[in-house]
Amino acid sequence: NWTNTIMQIFVRGTAKLLALxxxxxxxxxxxxxxxxxxxGYAVNDILLSLHGTPLNNEQTIEEFDLVPGTIIDANIKLLGGKIHGRINHAGKVKNQTPKVAPTEKPKKxxxxxxxxxxxxxxxxxxxxSPNGVHHGPNSNYRLPASS
Incomplete structure (x- = not known):
């Protein structure tokens, strides 16, 4: 693979595609x-991978079967915490409201x-009503008190 001592590869994943x-x-x-x-990132924050396999910083380029034009992926480490379980349940506390026993209803x-x-x-x-109009069962209409 190494006909010359210098080979051009590409790095993808930063802001642009870099040619090296x-x-x-x-x-x-x-x-x-x-x-x-x-x-403009710190060296320790950069993770390189080739075809999904992380690359170790001590390895040399010669150890990989690279051809001219090979693309290496670069990812940047991000600060953040872990979320356990589903993401839409993150930060929620379970069983805050006390359970109320259902009331027994009389048999129909x-x-x-x-x-x-x-x-x-x-x-x-x-x-x-006095004018003969019927009001429904949920009506709050009361007959006027007779004096």
Whole structure:
């Protein structure tokens, strides 16, 4: 692969694609230093990888089967914490509101008793205003007190 002592490779992942002329005895640390100088990052914050495999700073370029035009990925370390579990649950505290026992409801009437209730609701218990207009079961209308 090394016909000449100098080969051009590319570094992707910083602000732009950088072209580097490297020698086979250069180390990954030398490449990181060049990227840090060009992009303005600290050398320790740059992580280089080739085809998804992280590169160790002590390794030399000759140890990899590089061809002219090979692209190395550069990533920058970011400060941040870990989120455990799902991201939309981050920072939430569980079970803050006390559980309230559900109230027991009386059993609904069936058959004849239910029909009797329906009749009373629909016909007997209707409130009719003096002008003859019926008001619904949820109406707050009260007949005026007779004096």
């Amino acid at each position: 002329n490297i020698e086979k005895d250069d180390s990954i640390q030398d490449v990181s230093e060049y990227i840090a100088e060009e992009a 009437k069936t058959g004849r008793a239910r029909r009797r209730e329906q009749y009373a609701q629909r016909f007997s218990n209707k409130v009719a």
